Amino acid sequence: xxxxxxxxxxxxxxxxxxxxxxxxxxxxxxxxxxxxxxxxxxxxxxxxxxxxxxxxxxxxxxxxxxxxxxxxxxxxxxxxxxxxxxxxxxxxxxxxxxxxxxxxxxxxxxxxxxxxxxxxxxxxxxxxxxxxxxxxxxxxxxxxxxxxxxxxxxxxxxxxxxxxxxxxxxxxxxxxxxxxxxxxxxxxxxxxxxxxxxxxxxxxxxxxxxxxxxxxxxxxxxxxxxxxxxxxxxxxxxxxxxxxxxxxxxxxxxxxxxxxxxxxxxxxxxxxxxxxxxxxxxxxxxxxxxxxxxxxxxxxx
Numbered sequence: 457x458x459x460x461x462x463x464x465x466x467x468x469x470x471x472x473x474x475x476x477x478x479x480x481x482x483x484x485x486x487x488x489x490x491x492x493x494x495x496x497x498x499x500x501x502x503x504x505x506x507x508x509x510x511x512x513x514x515x516x517x518x519x520x521x522x523x524x525x526x527x528x529x530x531x532x533x534x535x536x537x538x539x540x541x542x543x544x545x546x547x548x549x550x551x552x553x554x555x556x557x558x559x560x561x562x563x564x565x566x567x568x569x570x571x572x573x574x575x576x577x578x579x580x581x582x583x584x585x586x587x588x589x590x591x592x593x594x595x596x597x598x599x600x601x602x603x604x605x606x607x608x609x610x611x612x613x614x615x616x617x618x619x620x621x622x623x624x625x626x627x628x629x630x631x632x633x634x635x636x637x638x639x640x641x642x643x644x645x646x647x648x649x650x651x652x653x654x655x656x657x658x659x660x661x662x663x664x665x666x667x668x669x670x671x672x673x674x675x676x677x678x679x680x681x682x683x684x685x686x687x688x689x690x691x692x693x694x695x696x697x698x699x700x701x702x703x704x705x706x707x708x709x710x711x712x713x714x715x716x717x718x719x720x721x722x723x724x725x726x727x728x729x730x731x732x733x734x735x736x737x738x739x740x741x742x743x744x745x746x747x748x749x750x751x752x753x754x755x756x757x
Contacts, residue, residue: 553584599742600732614731623701625709625716626698652681
């Protein structure tokens, strides 16, 4: 079926509903003569008369009535499908698939996901944390969350958390036994729990800055992990100092299980960004999630 067939059948149904070329023309914003021409071409193409018309009256032929009866359910289904798309555009619903590494999910999503799921009960949230994923579009995901440096240049990127602070932390027992470093150079005499980045397998650098002076320390240590939770666990067990995001260890700092060191030397980093392909329409559920993460949580009355 050609696109013109759909257009002509729409004209046919409009006239069949009102049984008036003039009324149908007014509703469609065209002239009655234009509709008459369209119907004449449709009848010629189909090889049947659809309307009996005089100067005063318009009536469906038997063939026209049968065609209308068959077309109405199909056009109602099309109308329903378009209405469903409109609702999806305006009201958050459906499946929202996100690539969110574990740290990003804890920092960006965990503070809001109870409120988000309660506010939008028609949204399903699917999270993937596989560090090997490199292309969210190829994998069928709507968006990802990552530091800006990990976001491809052709993606739209919106900061949702940050800036965030990095900290060197250690267990009180470790610091009591080995001393507390007062300068980044002092780290050379400490066991430093290093972390290998999952995406490129490089060791995450320990960088420091203060009063315009910046340096990257070539720390050493016997334990290397590619998981921040393992590094934090090792620091809790007194195996050395770990270099992690403050947001990730905040409860442990508040409880005194870990102690920050070199805090005035530790830098901030830009934070976390939600990113998605710029050529796509942003799903309403994703827009709602971005707005909720970026907006402060409402205070109870």
